[in-house]
Amino acid sequence: MSLQFSVLASGSTGNAIYVENDQHSLLIDAGLSGKQLAGLFQQIGRDMNKLSGILVTHEHSDHIKGLGVIARKYKVPVYANEKTWNAMEGLIGQVHSDQKFIFQTNTVRSFGSLDVESFGVSHDAAEPMFYVFHYNGKKLALITDTGYVSDRMKGTIRDADAYVFESNHDVSMLRMGHYPWSIKRRILSDVGHVSNEDAALAMIDVIGDTTKRIYLAHLSLDNNMKDLARMSVEQTLASKGFIAGEQFELYDTDPKAPTPLVFV
Template identity: 45%
Template structure:
């Protein structure tokens, strides 16, 4: 399994997961043009994408999905029923081709040839948010952003993975002293908001293992965080904690506009 984080931030989120049999997008929060260019940067033709898994309806995760589905009829798109119902009623992504809609609910695991996907519910102010564990060739990669907290149940689902993409959204002091309105700050700080650098780091401490070789720091706020603060928090918390992380674990900063290299998981 190979992975590239195509973009991750408040302006748009999408990642590529590649197995021997599939090329998959995790979220489609970029324009069709940007998605095509980002995939080309890592050597993938957008026409070869055969599946998209959507986490939730917010535009920075979903805005490119309708265009992709209409432009590429062979594409199979997956989300839970609550998300599909909201997108259909709100028309946020335009007309959705019914034949390309597929449902995977929280708690379900579905298998597609050499790929196994497990969905789990998260806590965010969207219609019905969920994220996924992707497993192929004995390797597991977890995607988890846009959640106000990480429950014990979620930790049980995501524990002992080979790689994690985890939300490091904000630095607490930057957010509290920053330009946002107090109501927006309260929303971000709430149980249906986002994870701070510290919350994300401590959640990882509870789930990483000696198998974990890659940790991608994702969904960093452009106003309430910096790459330096996110990286420093992750390194301090993870390396000072009593974990079995291998000494060669790679902590990778995902970028809002530049894809990471394709990484072998």
């Protein structure tokens, strides 16, 4: 009776997460090409032909680039809320109506005994949402692509056994970087992305006694570095008595390489 997952790819160039239990296997977002995703599945020893469904978080290209191709090739059911489906119209090509399912925000959908809870986040998309997975007493929470983490979001993701948590940018790197001010302002806004420090401050409010793994996700290629993100998060957590490497482990994610498939 196991819940397992792998962060297949994470970053501004493409995002995809794989989650499975004994009966079902789900892909969360398909932000890479079909060929790239097939290669990532091979690396974790899984078969895309056995996918039970694809859950979409929002319509930005780094989350849906390969969605249409995968849906058509493997005849996989696709789940998204109504506004996201409307926003994806024309972006993913034709998906057969038999494969299109509505998964509204702030609801729970069950795949056998695997319960998936959706919740809204704050991002500049039609109706962005992320997911919490509940199975056999275990809880896996995914949260990226949000400008801030509200009390409502914290309540939904609190006390998870494992997190995939946005740690997008270092504020100083972003401010001093080459991006136009309009893009900097968007990233720093309430509908942009969470910084390293803000990610850690949110973690302080949600980490529970059962939390064992935290994956730092959606790192900016231009405005962050893995070592910097980890150091910043570790220091902020330590200032409140949360010690990475003792109470829980912090892990990197990568835009091109999957994390090992692990049990929650």
